[in-house]
Amino acid sequence: MSVSPILVIGARGKTGRRVAARLDRLGLPVRAASRSGSPAFDLADRDTWRPALAGAGALYLVPMHESVPVATVAEFAGAAAESGVRRVVLLSARGPAGAAESYQEPVERAVRATGLEWTILRPAWFAQNFSEDLFLEPILAGELALPTGEGREAFVDAGDIADVAAAALTGDGHAGEIYELSGPEALSFRTAVELIAEATGREIRYTPLEPAGFTAALTGQGLPAEAADLVTELLVRIRDGAGEHVSDGVRRALGREPRSFAAYVKEAAQAGAWSA
Secondary structure, three states, rough: OOOEEEEOOOOOOOHHHHHHHHHHHHOOOOEEEEEOOOOOOOOOHHHHHHHHHHHEEEEOOOOHHHHOOOOHHHHHHHHHHOOOOOEEHHHHHHOOOOOOOOOOOOHHHHHHHOOOOOEEEEEEHHHHHHOOOOOOOHHHOOEEOOOOOOOEEOOOOHHHHHHHHHHHOOOOOOOOOEEEEEOOOOEEHHHHHHHHHHHOOOOOOOEEHHHHHHHHHHHHHHOOHHHHHHHHHHHHHHHHOOOOOOOHHHHHHHOOOOOOHHHHHHHHHHHOOOEE
């Protein structure tokens, strides 16, 4: 019996490539969609939608909200339903502690309105931000300077996100679920940096910055002002306590505890993530 392919948006990204790898290990057909793929897929380019969606039975949707309007994501979700996709797993984001809604609520509403079997993932900040992009260059330079103060974040391992996504794409019992995903404890950026320094033997320090100075540094590096303001705002929310709550989504979805930040650091250090 043939199995419909699972379309993975952002298949070269931190979660997308891990989701695709897990599905591949299960022996399931995966259609990896990315701008650099063949054929190329771009969520902002409607001409690339039909070939990607043709025959797909399930969809892992990364909305790429930084560059794609919510209305376009909603239109794509509707096109997926019309093309015959039956199940969608949306990568969203957690809101502030205790909030019922996500920071990406408009995208979530659009997905829920499609009538598909939907599952929504709301992860905390990725642990892999320290080793794959975003914070990697400052870590290698020996100083991570951010406007997060001593605020704490319950960093989640991208592998846990991928495990939950793969389970929701392929298994029963996840339709209509919203999984808030975090690690097992909330850590300050200072503690996170200290753990990396200890594991690598490198001298790395964490320096709290004022938001205005951080935004100016980003724009000085060429980041557009709107994007710099957004990154600063998200990090200041951590300073103000928005990220410190520990969520139970990994346990609810998989029946196990989430991976700790210390375990992530140990594995990443052994793999040479900070050896440059």
